Every structure is written in structure tokens, then in C-alpha cells.
Amino acid sequence: MTRADEEFTAELGSHLEMLTEENMRRGMSREDARRAARVRLGGVEQLRDANRELRGLPLLETLLQDIRYTFRMLRKNAGFTAVAVLTLAVGIGANTAIFSMVDGVLLRPLSYKDPGQLFVIREVVPQWTKSTASLAANFPDFQIWQKECRAFDQMSIAEAIDMDLSGAGDAEELHGVRASANLLDLLGQYPALGRSFLPEEDQAGHDHVVILTDAFWRSRFHGDANVIGKTITLDGEPHVVVGVLPSSFHFPKAIASDTFSARIDFFKPLGGPRFYEQDLIGEFDFTAIARLKQGVTPAQALAELNVIQARIAKQANEKLDLTAQMLPLEVEIVGPARKGLVLLLAAVGAVLLIVCVNLANLLLAQAPGRMREAAIRIALGAAPGRLVRQLLTESLLLALIGGGFGIALAYFGVRALVDAAPLGIPRLDEVAIDARVLCFAVVLSALVGGLFGILPAWRVSSTDPHKTLKAGATTTTEGRRVRRIRQGLIGFEVGLCTALLVLAGLLTSSLFHVIRVNPGFAVERVLAADVDLPPQGYSQVQTRAHFYDTVLAGAKTIPGVESAAWITLLPLEGQGSVTGISLPGSQDPQNEALHANFRGVSADYFRTMAIPILAGRFFNESDHGKKVVVVSQALADRLWPGQSPVGRECIAQWGQLQNSEVIGVVGDVRTINLEAPPPLMVYVPDSYGQEIPGAPGSASIVVRTSGNPDVVAGSVRSVIHSTDPNVPILALRPMTQVVSQTLDARRFQTILALLFGGCALLLACLGVYGVVAYSVEQRSFELGIRVVLGAQQSRLLGLILHQGMVPVAFGLAGGIAAAAVAGRLIQSLLFGVGAFDALTFTGVAAVVLCVGAAACYLPARRTLSLDPMVAIRHE
Amino acid sequence: MGESKSEILQGTLDLMVLKTLEAMGPLHGYGIARRIEQISEEALLINQGTIYASLVRLMQRGWISGSWGASENNRKAKYYSITKSGKKRLAAEAENWERISGVIGRVLRTERG
Numbered sequence: 002m003t004r005a006d007e008e009f010t011a012e013l014g015s016h017l018e019m020l021t022e023e024n025m026r027r028g029m030s031r032e033d034a035r036r037a038a039r040v041r042l043g044g045v046e047q048l049r050d051a052n053r054e055l056r057g058l059p060l061l062e063t064l065l066q067d068i069r070y071t072f073r074m075l076r077k078n079a080g081f082t083a084v085a086v087l088t089l090a091v092g093i094g095a096n097t098a099i100f101s102m103v104d105g106v107l108l109r110p111l112s113y114k115d116p117g118q119l120f121v122i123r124e125v126v127p128q129w130t131k132s133t134a135s136l137a138a139n140f141p142d143f144q145i146w147q148k149e150c151r152a153f154d155q156m157s158i159a160e161a162i163d164m165d166l167s168g169a170g171d172a173e174e175l176h177g178v179r180a181s182a183n184l185l186d187l188l189g190q191y192p193a194l195g196r197s198f199l200p201e202e203d204q205a206g207h208d209h210v211v212i213l214t215d216a217f218w219r220s221r222f223h224g225d226a227n228v229i230g231k232t233i234t235l236d237g238e239p240h241v242v243v244g245v246l247p248s249s250f251h252f253p254k255a256i257a258s259d260t261f262s263a264r265i266d267f268f269k270p271l272g273g274p275r276f277y278e279q280d281l282i283g284e285f286d287f288t289a290i291a292r293l294k295q296g297v298t299p300a301q302a303l304a305e306l307n308v309i310q311a312r313i314a315k316q317a318n319e320k321l322d323l324t325a326q327m328l329p330l331e332v333e334i335v336g337p338a339r340k341g342l343v344l345l346l347a348a349v350g351a352v353l354l355i356v357c358v359n360l361a362n363l364l365l366a367q368a369p370g371r372m373r374e375a376a377i378r379i380a381l382g383a384a385p386g387r388l389v390r391q392l393l394t395e396s397l398l399l400a401l402i403g404g405g406f407g408i409a410l411a412y413f414g415v416r417a418l419v420d421a422a423p424l425g426i427p428r429l430d431e432v433a434i435d436a437r438v439l440c441f442a443v444v445l446s447a448l449v450g451g452l453f454g455i456l457p458a459w460r461v462s463s464t465d466p467h468k469t470l471k472a473g474a475t476t477t478t479e480g481r482r483v484r485r486i487r488q489g490l491i492g493f494e495v496g497l498c499t500a501l502l503v504l505a506g507l508l509t510s511s512l513f514h515v516i517r518v519n520p521g522f523a524v525e526r527v528l529a530a531d532v533d534l535p536p537q538g539y540s541q542v543q544t545r546a547h548f549y550d551t552v553l554a555g556a557k558t559i560p561g562v563e564s565a566a567w568i569t570l571l572p573l574e575g576q577g578s579v580t581g582i583s584l585p586g587s588q589d590p591q592n593e594a595l596h597a598n599f600r601g602v603s604a605d606y607f608r609t610m611a612i613p614i615l616a617g618r619f620f621n622e623s624d625h626g627k628k629v630v631v632v633s634q635a636l637a638d639r640l641w642p643g644q645s646p647v648g649r650e651c652i653a654q655w656g657q658l659q660n661s662e663v664i665g666v667v668g669d670v671r672t673i674n675l676e677a678p679p680p681l682m683v684y685v686p687d688s689y690g691q692e693i694p695g696a697p698g699s700a701s702i703v704v705r706t707s708g709n710p711d712v713v714a715g716s717v718r719s720v721i722h723s724t725d726p727n728v729p730i731l732a733l734r735p736m737t738q739v740v741s742q743t744l745d746a747r748r749f750q751t752i753l754a755l756l757f758g759g760c761a762l763l764l765a766c767l768g769v770y771g772v773v774a775y776s777v778e779q780r781s782f783e784l785g786i787r788v789v790l791g792a793q794q795s796r797l798l799g800l801i802l803h804q805g806m807v808p809v810a811f812g813l814a815g816g817i818a819a820a821a822v823a824g825r826l827i828q829s830l831l832f833g834v835g836a837f838d839a840l841t842f843t844g845v846a847a848v849v850l851c852v853g854a855a856a857c858y859l860p861a862r863r864t865l866s867l868d869p870m871v872a873i874r875h876e
Numbered sequence: 877m878g879e880s881k882s883e884i885l886q887g888t889l890d891l892m893v894l895k896t897l898e899a900m901g902p903l904h905g906y907g908i909a910r911r912i913e914q915i916s917e918e919a920l921l922i923n924q925g926t927i928y929a930s931l932v933r934l935m936q937r938g939w940i941s942g943s944w945g946a947s948e949n950n951r952k953a954k955y956y957s958i959t960k961s962g963k964k965r966l967a968a969e970a971e972n973w974e975r976i977s978g979v980i981g982r983v984l985r986t987e988r989g
Contacts, residue, residue, distance in 0.1 A: 008954075012905060013925070015953045019906040020924070022949075043925030055932040386938070 009052050010045075017042055063387070067394040074395060081367075082399070085360055088764070089403025092356035093449065094410030097434070097442040099349045101415050103342050104441070105432035111331055112251055112431065114189020115292070119330035120299065121256055122146070122156075122289040122306065126282070127322045133596065135326050137259055138289035140274040141281050142313055142323075146289075149309055152302035154294050157181030158287035161261045162269065165535045165729060166221075168234035174533055174729050175235070176262030177211070178252065182270045185212070185246075187292050195229040195244030198270045208272025211235070212244040214252075217266035237537035240269070253334040254427055259288040281317040290330060303327045338426050341750065344827060348504070348757045351497045353445075355761055357453040358494045359768045362487055364396065364457040366775045375461045389458045396454025397447060404446030408439065421749065456486070487772055492812035494768050498761040499816025499849050500823055505751070505758035506841040507824060507831055512751045514833025515744060521670035521679060522572060523611035524736050528710035529571055530717055531731040533699040538727070545696035546687065548724060553603065555720035556704050559713050566606040567687075567700040571736075572672045573743050581654040582683060584640060594654060597636055597681035598672055601697055604686065607631075607667055609705045617647035617665030620686040624664070631665040633682035653683065674743055676832050703736075710735040750830070762848070766856045773805040774860035785869035794865050798858070801865075805857030806850075813849050817842060889930050892916070894958055894966045897940060902957040904947060905931065931956060939965050 017038055024034035042048075057063070075082045110116045123135040124142065143158050150156070159180035166173045178184075182198035191197060192212055201207050213221075213228070222228045232239045246268075254263050278284050293302055306325040314323035375388050412434055419429050460483060532552075539545050549567055556565035570577040581594025604620040606612075615634055630653070637646045646663045653659045669679035687696055702721070706713050714733055721730055777784070784797060824836030834841065889912070896911050897903060903911075908931075909924040934940040939962030947953040958966070 009928075011952070012928075012954045015904070015947070015951055016906045016909075016924070018951060019904075019947070019953075041924055043923035045925075048925040048928060052928055052932060055929055055936075057936075 005056060006049065006053065009049060013042070013045055013048060017045075063390075064394070067391045068398065070391065071395045071398050075399070078367075081363065085363065085399050086403045086406065088356050088359065089400055089446075089449065090406035090410055091760075092353040093400075093404045093407030093442060093446055094414060095349050095407075096346075096353050096445060097407060097411035097438060098414035098418060099342075099345050100441050101411065101434050101438040102418060102426075102432050103346050104437055106338060106426060106428045107335055107342055109431065109437075111334070112249070113330075116331055117329070118154075118293045118295070119188075120291050120293060120302075120327045121330055121333045122291055123326040123328065124285060124310070125324045125326055127324065129321075136285035138287045139281065139283060139285050140271075140278040140287060141283075142310075143287065143289055144274075145313060146306065146309060150302075150305055152294055152297045152305050153291040155183055155187040156289065156291040157184040157187050158271070158289045159184055159261075160287045161259075163262075163533070164235040164267075164269075165237075165533070166233060166235055167237070167535070167727070172535075172727060172729055174731060175217075175266040176264055177267040177269055178261060178265060179269050179271060184290070185268070187290060190246070190250050192244030193247035194226060195242070197244060198268075202270040203272070205273030208270045209238060209240045210243045211240045211267045211269050212246060213242060213267050214246050214265055215248040215250065216264070218245045221266075235267075236535065251428065251430055256288050256290075256330070256333045281313055282319055282321055282323065299327055334427050340827075340829070342426075344830075345753065348501060348754065351501055352757055352760050352764070353449065355494050355497055355764045355768070357449055358490045359764055359771070360396075360399075361453040361456045362490055362768060362772055364453065365460065365483065365487060366771065367457070371457070371461050388461060392458035392461060393451065393454045396458070397450035400446045400450025400453075401443075404442055404449075407446070408434070408442050411438075411442070484776070488808040491765075491768055491772055492808040492815065494765045495809050495812025495849065495853065496816035496819060498758075498765040499813055499845060500820040501754075501761045502758040502845045502848065503817070503820035503841060504823060504827065505754035506845055507827070507834055507836070507838060508747075508751045508754045510834045510838060510841055511830070511832040512744070512747050515675050515747060518671065518675045520572065520675060520740065521612065521668055523705075524740050526706050526708070526710055527610065527736040528704045528706060528714060528717060528733070529736055529739060530702045530704075530721060530733045531571075531699070532702060532721060532728050533731055534728055536698075538725075539698065542696055545698070548728070549603065549687070549696050549700070549702075551724045552702060552721055553605075555724065556702070556717060559704075559716045559720065561706050561708055561713050563705045563707055564605050564609045565702065565704045566603040566609040567702045568603075568606055569601040569697045569700050571701045571703070571739060572610075572670050573674055573739055576673055580683065582636065582640065582681070583652045585650050585652055585660065587652075594652075595636070595639055595681055597632075597683050599653075599683040599685055600672075601685045601687060601700075606684070606703070609703050611705075612670060613668040615666045615668060616645050617663070619665060624686055628659060628661045629664045629686060630661045631667055631684040631686075632663055633679065633684075634666055634669050635679055636681040636683065637663075637666045639681060675740070699731075747832075762852060765849075766852050769805065769809060769853055769856040770860060773801065773857045776804075777801060777860055777864045781864060781867075784864065785871075788865070788869040797865055798861055801861040802854065802857050805861070806853055809849070809853035809857075813846060813853075816849075817846065820845075889926075890934055891966070891969055893927070893930050893934060894939060894962055894969075897956060897958040898963060898966055902945075902955045904953040904955050906953075908956065934962070937965075938962075 017035075020038035020041055021031070021034045024037050025031060027034075029037060039045075111119070113119060122138060124138055125135050126133075129136075138158055140158070143156070147156050157180060159178050162177050162179040164175050164177060166175050181187075182200050182203045185191065185197050193215070195212070198210065198212065202210055211233070218224065218228060228242050228245065231242050233242060234240070252261065252265050254261055278286070293299065303325065306327070310323040310325050314321060317323075371392070378388065415432060415434055419432055534545055534548060539548065553565045553567070556562055577598055577600060579596055580599050582597045583594040602620075604622075607614060607619050616637075617631075620629070620631065630651070632640075632646060632651075640646065640651060641649060646666060649663055650660050651663060653661050667682075667684070670682065671677070671679050672682060673680055702717070704710070704713065704717055718730060718733060721728060787797060788794070820842070821837060824831075828836050892912050892915070893908055896908050900907075900911065905927055906924070909927045912927070913924070931940065931942070935942060935956075939959055940956050941959055942954050942956045944952060945955045
């Protein structure tokens with residue numbers, strides 16, 4: 002017996018008691034009273050059965066009934082079901098894919114132990130903050146922190162390092178991390194094979210050990226477990242492999258502005274500070290990561306660090322102050338990507354909302370038929386709550402089915418996104434469809450189903466059965482309120498679509514502007530080859546210079562090559578080396594210096610890259626051994642405004658202060674990237690004094706061709722090879738490819754935005770079409786009469802168009818307002834366009850109005866072209 | 877309209893239960909049955925137990941609600957009270973009846989004249 006049964010039995014019992022008492026009051030004996038009471042109440046068993054039957058089936062059974070009924074309904078309306086499931090699959094799938102990226106990159110905590118306690122420590126020289134807000138850490142400073150700072154459990158430093166692997170098969174350049182021996186321990190990560198580093202291996206001479214990453218171990222050593230203890234030759238020196246990291250280990254590609262390689266092959270201990278790393282305020286090259294002690298606040302730790310920094314500054318005796326900065330590791334790794342990803346999520350969420358709106362409208366259109374059926378059921382005694390439940394079951398079921406397909410789509414989507422996503426996005430290797438993402442997909446499906454089902458369900462359940470059944474036999478007219486709701490939904494849809502299109506338009510415009518930026522050099526017909534001279538055999542300047550001279554001479558003999566040169570770092574490949582430039586006679590050259598980027602170049606560089614000479618001359622033979630430089634126009638304007646700098650002297654800080662003579666001024670080049678303005682540039686010839694080793698250890702060889710640069714690629718490669726086969730060629734591609742690669746991130750963003758905008762437009766168009774088609778069909782009788790009575794077709798068309806476009810117009814206005822606000826938010830992503838670009842806004846408005854008008858016109862025309870007599874008779 | 881006699885009686889009984897609860901406040905099954913017996917002179921209730929079918933129907937529609945409490949003699953009994961939507965329903969039905977009886981009354985009067 003269930004609890005409800007028990008309850009009813011108790012109720013009957015109490016009723017019986019009360020009847021018995023009444024009878025007893027009339028004078029019957031207890032026994033007679035009871036018997037009479039039973040008669041008057043009725044058979045208890047019968048009553049219990051009737052009660053049980055009336056109560057109906059328990060919840061689960063009704064639910065199953067609903068589901069079975071829903072399946073039947075969905076099968077009956079196969080067309081509607083297919084469309085609904087498809088749109089839901091796309092909407093939910095896209096959201097799931099993007100969410101998995103957002104989850105893997107932004108939401109999931111770093112895979113290190115207690116990541117909330119990990120901080121990046123950067124150094125700040127207050128006197129330099131105008132040009133450099135903060136600096137990476139310095140080796141000796143770090144050693145002092147490690148010794149004296151008590152706020153941290155552990156501290157370590159790391160820097161990216163490239164070493165050439167030789168002696169075992171192909172020579173290959175490996176990318177690795179040179180870090181404190183305790184770095185892995187600090188992160189809470191341990192090798193899967195072998196051991197971690199020992200503290201003594203941080204000292205000079207003891208650092209010829211490496212730990213390999215899982216990916217490198219599998220590709221190079223084919224997962225051989227015997228690799229532990231093996232010796233490999235890196236940069237000409239033997240190193241012993243002592244460990245292999247697990248495949249689950251991730252190291253960030255970038256921590257703030259410090260970059261590591263996308264592919265990391267090995268870790269190596271510090272091996273003591275190198276000779277150039279020993280000044281207290283000298284090379285700031287290392288990423289410092291520290292684990293905060295439990296119970297210590299970041300503010301306290303920072304205070305302690307600053308005290309130590311002040312002491313270091315006094316010790317360094319260089320009239321500079323030193324402070325520190327502490328930033329959470331997570332923010333430093335993920336920070337830059339946050340805005341773009343959140344924007345992506347918002348956009349894809351907006352598309353999903355539009356899908357919901359369309360489906361709600363579709364269901365509302367079905368409502369009249371449903372309402373009749375519902376009215377009958379209510380009149381026959383069905384509980385309205387049951388009807389609502391059944392309708393919601395239908396929309397939930399649709400959403401879950403669509404969501405199921407959506408998850409399948411998301412699998413492919415995520416793979417495509419990760420492959421196509423530009424390398425700028427961190428933690429991409431941690432993006433996957435896992436339990437969290439699946440949970441999100443299911444919950445989202447349920448929410449979506451509830452969202453678009455609630456409106457029609459409420460509509461149907463609040464029907465008055467009398468009114469509905471009394472109305473026309475075949476149609477039920479929509480109340481004005483419902484029509485308003487549908488128009489409101491359309492307006493909302495159009496608004497979202499407009500906002501998305503405006504954002505997409507702004508991004509597209511930005512992309513075009515970036516593409517049109519003049520980089521300051523000739524991009525066409527230049528081939529670039531990056532080479533890296535291994536340390537053995539090339540430790541002397543002369544050997545290096547000889548290499549380059551041979552290669553350039555050889556390149557010039559290739560048919561089709563007009564000129565050849567080298568540069569330490571190609572333009573558009575990043576910040577490169579920075580130095581301070583000041584005028585002679587300044588009181589405080591070090592602190593008043595302008596920060597300029599510098600590159601070492603061979604004599605023919607400017608001619609090869611077609612960088613115009615604006616004053617003076619290029620480098621030539623007569624400059625050999627002299628301290629001469631060429632500066633860019635921007636630098637000339639800053640240091641010598643209104644004068645010609647040719648023949649004048651400037652002071653450059655390369656190690657020590659160097660007096661250099663300016664012999665030429667060249668045009669500005671977008672050295673760092675296309676979007677940043679051209680920096681102040683100093684060019685140093687390959688024969689400059691002693692302090693700048695003229696011929697660098699690694700450089701890019703550039704070759705100007707008369708025809709297609711790809712044609713000479715093979716010849717250039719063989720020239721380099723024949724000069725020295727042991728020199729690895731890191732990259733060989735035309736400059737057009739270098740330029741194109743810098744646009745990758747922006748291009749990806751723009752394509753996505755256009756995709757979403759396009760989807761939104763299509764969906765909104767379908768929505769408007771559906772609503773107008775429905776309302777026209779509803780009014781076919783009225784329209785037929787009007788036509789018969791002589792109304793002009795064009796007049797009626799205008800009427801329908803006018804009514805259909807009203808919500809579109811309101812939606813457009815709202816969307817433009819929203820876009821104005823949103824445009825402000827993405828301002829940092831724009832280039833060359835303001836957030837309120839008139840052209841973009843008017844263009845989008847025109848598109849939306851045209852598409853909206855077309856969506857209204859088509860169904861109207863179709864209906865009006867039918868024979869009016871048919872419409873009237875049909876009624 | 878196609879409703880059988882028993883359905884008409886059912887509907888009328890439901891109406892009476894609602895009216896009783898509205899007029900007399902919360903009442904238990906026995907109390908409701910007694911009152912209806914008195915008013916309808918036992919025309920509607922074959923036995924008092926049939927009240928419970930009506931009570932279940934009304935509860936399912938959300939027009940009444942029930943909760944356990946103590947009766948006059950401190951006996952445990954389930955009390956029913958009319959809900960807001962129940963009151964609305966009652967008013968609508970009463971209006972319906974008024975209208976119908978008004979129309980029928982007029983028809984009958986004219987025929988006689």
C-alpha cells in the first residue's frame with residue numbers, strides 16, 4: 002500500500018468515526034451507530050479503489066506516456082522536427098565547441114599543483130617605466146631573492162633556449178627550457194621515467210643533463226625506455242638524459258611577454274650564471290615563478306621583495322631604483338586571450354538565442370491547432386498542468402536530440418578549431434571534450450528546450466476551453482497579445498543579428514586596413530632563409546663573417562637573384578633587440594636615452610629590401626671597423642628635430658656607451674608587426690667595432706629576385722648547404738608568407754565573426770519569413786475579400802510589407818544601439834576604424850533592411866498571387 | 877452537448893463542494909458531505925463516500941487544497957479549502973448559470989405568453 006493509500010484510509014477512518022459519533026448522539030448504541038455509519042459512508046474497499054484510480058498513475062508513468070506521445074507527434078511532423086533538430090544541433094554544437102575552448106583555456110585551473118599559489122615575479126626599474134613597464138628577472142637578483150625571501154616556499158627561473166642536436170641522425174635544432182633544477186618540483190610535476198634534476202645541477206659544470214618531454218621522446222627516440230642514461234650531443238657537448246616527462250605535462254607557450262616555443266623538447270638546469278648574466282642590473286632575461294607560502298598574502302610577499310630590491314639597488318650603485326611586481330601565473334599565461342575568447346562565447350551565445358527565438362515562433366505557429374486539442378482535453382477533465390508538462394516534454398526532447406547531434410558536431414568542430422586557431426591562443430593542448438564540456442552541453446540543451454518551449458506551453462495552457470471551441474471551426478485567430486509577443490521576438494532576433502553583423506563588419510574593416518598597411522619595405526620578390534650557426538666552429542667572428550660572405554656571394558650568382566644580404570632578425574618577427582640612444586653631452590645618458598630597436602645588417606640590406614634612403618648613404622666598404630650606424634626617419638626626427646643627423650654623433654648603449662656616427666637615414670619600417678607604429682630603429686653594419694660581434698650567431702638571409710622567389714628557393718638552400726652542411730636552415734619562405742603569417746590571428750577572428758554574423762542573418766531572415774508567411778496565411782480570407790472588392794494588389798503588398806517590417810525596423814534600431822556599446826568594448830581589437838564607423842553601420846543597416854524586406858515580400862507575393870476565390874471559399 | 881447524466885451530476889457536485897468551501901471556510905470531508913446532504917436533500921449523494929471522488933478531481937485541477945489538522949474533538953482529519961483559482965472558477969460557473977437560467981426563463985415566459 003502506498004503512502005497515498007494509507008492517507009486515504011486514515012481519512013476514511015476519521016470520516017467513519019465522525020459519522021458514528023453523530024449516530025451515537027441520535028441515541029444509537031455504539032455497535033449500531035457504527036454499522037449505520039458504514040452504510041451511509043459506502044463500501045470502504047470500493048471507495049479506496051475509486052480513489053486510487055482517480056489519483057492516476059505515478060509521475061514516472063505519466064512521464065513515459067508523455068515521451069511516447071511526443072515521439073509520435075515528432076514523427077508526424079517530420080519536416081518541422083528535422084528543421085528544428087538541425088538548427089538546434091548547429092546552435093548547441095557551436096556553443097559546445099567554443100565552450101570547450103573557453104573551459105580549457107580560461108576556466109580550468111592550470112594543471113599544476115595548487116596553481117593559485119603560483120606567481121610570476123617581474124622587476125621594475127622606475128626610471129625606465131616610460132618605455133619598459135616591467136622587466137623579466139635577472140639571474141643574480143634571483144639568487145639573492147632565493148636566499149633571503151621568506152615569503153615563498155620555492156622560487157625558480159626559466160628561459161627559452163635553443164640547442165642543436167647532432168651526432169645521431171639528422172642535425173636538428175631543439176627548443177627547450179633552461180630552468181632552475183627545482184622548477185618541475187615547484188610546479189608539482191614529476192618525470193614519468195627517470196628522475197628530476199638535483200639541486201647541484203644548477204651549478205656551473207654540472208648542468209650537462211636533460212629531461213625530455215613526452216612528445217620529443219616519442220618522435221626522436223620512439224618511446225624507448227632505455228633512453229635514460231643515454232648521452233646526446235647538444236651544441237657540441239655531451240648531455241645525459243636523466244628523465245622523461247609524462248604526456249600530461251603542459252608548459253605554457255608564453256608567460257606574459259616571455260615566449261617559449263610552441264614545441265618544447267627538453268629541460269636543462271641553469272648551470273650557473275653565464276658571464277653576461279652576472280650584473281645586478283644587467284640582463285633581464287628570465288621568467289621567475291615562485292610558490293607563495295601558505296598563510297602569506299601576496300601583498301606581504303611583495304613588500305618583502307621590494308625591501309630586498311631596494312637593497313640590491315643600493316648595492317648595484319647605479320643610481321637606479323629597483324622594485325618588483327607579482328602577478329598570478331594563471332593571469333600571465335591566459336590574460337591576453339581572455340577578451341577574444343569571451344567575445345567569441347558571447348557571439349555564439351547570441352546565435353543560439355536567435356535559434357531559440359525562431360523555434361519558439363515556429364511552435365507558436367503550431368499553437369492554434371494545439372490549442373483546439375488542448376481545449377478538448379481540458380473540457381474532458383485533463384489537468385492543465387499535465388498539458389504544460391507534455392508540451393515542455395516535447396521541446397525538451399527536441400532540444401536533447403538536437404543537443405546529442407550537436408555534441409557530435411562539436412567533436413569535429415573542436416578539432417578544426419584547435420588546428421586552425423592561430424598559435425597565439427595559450428593552452429590549446431588542454432582543450433578537449435571531456436565530462437565538464439559534456440555536462441555543459443546537456444544543461445544547455447535542457448535550458449534551450451525550456452526556453453523556447455515555455456512560451457507556447459504557457460500560451461496553450463492558459464486557453465479558455467469555451468472560447469476556443471466556440472470559435473471558427475477551422476482556425477483560431479491569434480490574440481493581439483500573442484502577435485505582439487511574436488513581433489517582439491522578431492525584433493529581438495533582428496537586433497542581435499544587427500549587432501553581430503556590425504561587429505563582424507568592424508573586424509573585417511580592420512583586417513583590410515591591416516592588410517593595406519605599408520610595411521616600409523618591398524614584400525614582393527624577396528626570399529628569406531633563417532639560419533642558426535652552431536657554436537662549434539663558429540665561436541669566432543671571422544668564421545661567422547666568412548660563412549655569411551660565402552653564402553651571399555654564392556646567392557648573388559644564382560640566376561634571377563638581384564641582391565642578397567642578411568639581418569639579425571627579419572622585420573615583422575617581433576621586438577628583437579632594444580637599446581638606448583642618446584645625444585652626446587647629455588647629463589645622464591643612461592636614463593635619458595630613447596629606447597630604440599636595433600638590428601645588425603650587411604651592407605646590401607636596404608637595397609635588397611627596397612628600404613629607401615632619405616639622407617646620407619648606405620653602409621659600404623669604407624665603413625669597415627668604424628663605429629657608424631644608420632637610423633630610421635622616426636629616430637632622426639626625435640633626436641635631431643629639424644636637422645640632418647648625417648655626420649652627427651649619438652651614444653648607443655651596447656654593454657658600455659658607444660659613440661657612433663650617423664651616416665644615413667632610411668625610411669621607417671614596421672619592424673615589430675604591422676599594427677604597431679614603426680619603432681625607432683638603429684641599423685648596425687656587420688663590421689662595427691668589437692662590442693657588437695658583427696656577424697651574428699643566427700640571422701636571416703634575404704634575397705631579392707627578379708621573378709617569383711619560390712623559383713630560387715632550392716638554389717638558395719643548396720648554396721647554404723654547400724657552404725656548410727652542418728648549419729640548420731630553420732625556415733625558408735618568401736617574405737609574402739612572413740607578412741601573411743602575422744595576419745593569421747586577425748584573419749581567424751574575422752572569419753569567425755563573419756561566420757556568426759552570416760548565420761545570424763540567415764536565421765533572422767528565416768524567422769521573419771516564417772512570421773510573415775504565417776500571418777498572411779491567417780489573413781488569407783480577409784485578403785481574398787479585399788482583392789475581390791477591388792483592392793490593388795500593390796497596395797495590399799505594401800500593407801503587408803509595412804506590417805512585417807515594423808518589428809524589423811525596431812530590431813534594427815535596438816541592434817545599432819547595442820552595437821554602439823559593444824563596439825566600444827572591442828575597441829582594442831580594431832585597427833584603422835573607429836568603433837562608430839559610419840560606413841559599417843550604414844552598410845549593415847542597409848543589408849538588414851533589404852534582407853528583411855525580401856523576407857516579407859516573398860511570402861506576401863506568393864499569397865497574393867493566388868486566386869482570391871479559393872481563399873474565400875476555403876474559409 | 878453529449879455529456880451523460882452522470883457527468884452533469886459530477887459537475888454539479890463539484891460546483892457544490894466549491895460553493896460549500898467558499899461559504900463555510902475550511903472543512904473536512906464529513907462536514908462537506910453533511911452540508912451537501914442538507915441542501916440537496918440527499919439528491920446528489922448516494923452515499924457520503926462519493927464526495928471523495930469530487931475532492932480528488934477538484935484537487936487535481938488546483939481549485940481546492942487539502943491539509944491534515946485537528947477536528948473539533950481533537951481528532952485528526954484532513955481539511956480542504958478553496959484556492960484562489962477555485963474561487964475564480966466558482967465565479968465563472970455562477971455567471972454561466974445565471975446567464976443560462978436567465979435565457980431559459982425568458983424563453984419559457986414568452987412561450988407562455
